[in-house]
Every structure is written in structure tokens, then in C-alpha cells.
Amino acid sequence: MRSYLMLTPALAVVVLLFGGGLVLAVVQSVGFLPVVGEPGFTLAAYRAIFTDPAFYRSLLLTTWIALASTALSTVLAVMGALALRPRFRTKRFFTFLFQLNLPIPHLVGAVGILFLFSQSGFLARLAYLAGFIQTPAQFPALVYDRYGLGIILEYVWKTTCFTGIILLANLQSLGDDYENAARTLGARRWQRLRYVT
Incomplete structure (x- = not known):
């Protein structure tokens, strides 16, 4: 008490x-x-x-952005954490790269996504210079589109590393004993991932 x-x-x-x-x-x-x-x-x-019908469109777009960015970032975070879990020579370097964007604010990330993925951005100009498209305006509309792809890209970029670092810390705290026991008992890789990890 x-x-x-x-x-x-x-x-x-x-x-x-x-x-x-x-x-x-x-x-x-x-x-x-x-x-x-x-x-x-x-x-x-x-x-x-x-x-107001605009409210329901906004609610639908917000729900789509939340679900898509959460699902994508979770899948990528799990894949990243599982890839960084085993011991290898350059693990510290790749773990550092994995968490490099953690201190970067969302606003800076949004501006970065705008500069990279807009139709006048860096990737559009690079595709134009490489001859993949005739004009930068032919680059797919990933920013200012009706599906919120630019927003989803920014959320995925920002939250994947945050979620991945938490998952990696959790996976490392578990140790390898349970997985080794499951492997000894004949569990395949997918079964170990699903039931043990």
C-alpha cells in the first residue's frame, strides 16, 4: 500500500x-x-x-494510413530484428544503422520523404537522368496522392527501427535455449519462429 x-x-x-x-x-x-x-x-x-461526407473520407484515409503503416512497419521490424539477432562480425555496425533514424523527428522525416519521393524529388530526377522516364513528372505520385503513400512511407521509415530495436532487445533477452531445444526436438524453422520466438 x-x-x-x-x-x-x-x-x-x-x-x-x-x-x-x-x-x-x-x-x-x-x-x-x-x-x-x-x-x-x-x-x-x-x-x-x-x-459531413468529408469526415467519413478523412476517417477512412486515417484508418488506411494507420493500418497500412502499422502492418508494414511491424513486418519489417520483425524481419530486421530476426536478421540482427544472431552473432556475426559486423552486427554492431548494422545494429547502429538500424537505429540511426531514432533521434530524427517526424517533421524532418516528412521533409526528407518529400525531397526524395515527390515528382520533383531526388529519385524522380535520378530516374529521369538514367532514362527510365521521359520527364520527372512521369515518376509515380508517391507524395500528394489520394492514398497517403508518402505519409505511410514516413511512418514506416520512422517506426520500423523503433519497433525493431524493442523486438531485438526482447529477442536477445530470451536467449537461444528455447530455440535450441525446439530444434533438437525436430521443430522446423517456421515452427520455431511461430511457437518459440
Whole structure:
């Protein structure tokens, strides 16, 4: 019980700042803003949102971006962590490369994706100079497209390494004993990955 009491000051700050902000946002969203002369409650803002077709398009795009970037980055992170798990001579170097983008903010990553993948970006000009396309405008629209591919690229680039480092630390903490036992008992590589790892 005493350990919970010791957490009270830190939890109070979190609950007051986060909980207070959340309650204030909900109260303001239903129209209660006495500071600016709106003392009554109304659901007009919610009605306006839920009757606007643009809201549902935005919700669908947001869901697509979240699911696609999460799935891609998770698959790539698992592959990267599994590739970096065994011991090899240049493991430190490749682990360093794997975590190189961790301190880079999302905004810098977004600008980098824009400079690399837009139709006037570096890769479009490189493809033009190599003769793969006649003009840089023929480069596939990966940024400013209706499917959010540029956003997905940035999220995958940023979160793959973060998730991969966490998975790698977890895999290394497990050790090789369980996998060696499964291998001895006749488990194939896929079975070891699925049931043991």
C-alpha cells in the first residue's frame, strides 16, 4: 500500500494534466464555453461533423494510413530484428544503422520523404537522368496522392527501427535455449519462429 502512496504525486500530475485537459475538451465540444459567452450545452458540432461526407473520407484515409503503416512497419521490424539477432562480425555496425533514424523527428522525416519521393524529388530526377522516364513528372505520385503513400512511407521509415530495436532487445533477452531445444526436438524453422520466438 505504501508503494502506491509514493506514486500519488506523479500520478496526480498525470491525472490532472491529462484528465483535466480531456474533461475540458469534452465540455467545450458540447458548447459549454462560459468564458466566451456560450453557457449552454449543444450537440451542433457533433451533428455538423457526422453529417459531413468529408469526415467519413478523412476517417477512412486515417484508418488506411494507420493500418497500412502499422502492418508494414511491424513486418519489417520483425524481419530486421530476426536478421540482427544472431552473432556475426559486423552486427554492431548494422545494429547502429538500424537505429540511426531514432533521434530524427517526424517533421524532418516528412521533409526528407518529400525531397526524395515527390515528382520533383531526388529519385524522380535520378530516374529521369538514367532514362527510365521521359520527364520527372512521369515518376509515380508517391507524395500528394489520394492514398497517403508518402505519409505511410514516413511512418514506416520512422517506426520500423523503433519497433525493431524493442523486438531485438526482447529477442536477445530470451536467449537461444528455447530455440535450441525446439530444434533438437525436430521443430522446423517456421515452427520455431511461430511457437518459440
